[in-house]
Amino acid sequence: MKQKDPQNITVFYDGSCPLCASEISYYKRADTDHVLNLVDVSSKRFSGDDSVTRSDAMARFHVRLADGRQMSGARAFVELWRAVPGWRWLARLASLPGVVPLLEELYRLFLRMRPLIVRGFGKYQRFFGTSLTR
Template sequence: MENNRQHCAQSTLYYDGHCSLCTREMARLAEFKDTGLRLQDIHQLDDFRGLPDRDTLLRNLHLKTAEGRLLTGVDANVAAWQGTRYRHLVGWMRWPVVKPVADAVYRWWARWRYRRLYGNNGNQQQ
């Protein structure tokens, strides 16, 4: 029963398995994460209940917390790394002075990555 409760209390990080950089980061995160985080390739996802559509998920990193909150972008990345021994290396990205810059850089990178993989019209490689 304890194991079942622990599984239900997981946060889930949704990532683009067609993005080589994303896949490398998830492999690295998988080495260090605790059992409270599940990594989910969006392209392997069949059930989108309670989530944005596939295209929206592909445009930005998303993390659904165990409590059901949906975090995106840098917030999702920082939350994912909080369950590792490297949590102190990412927390600074949420400092008030750094947050707007980190968010702007992430938005630029996310748009560039999406256009490179899927083009401007959003046609996805399924």
């Protein structure tokens, strides 16, 4: 089956989170189709819009598709993977029955553990002087 042409997708991410920023940096490099519009919601320039507030975007990963539909959490990651070459296979895998709800539960678990994970990631960066995505 032929992959339809990717459309632009707006990605709302927390640039103040070193783990999040590192992951987004990886997606940016993988975006050879140049379809990602990356919005750092931690920036003073972002105050939210009609569809997503700053506090919502800081608390949970969001994307907005070209047609205006907005998603958060696991569904947002699936749409991001669908747009980025090299990750489309994961979006196809996520289309199997029951996968997105499982990913959402894992994402919610990550959100609860995020402060601890971010602290560990920061220590890793300071110790090795690099990020995981270089």
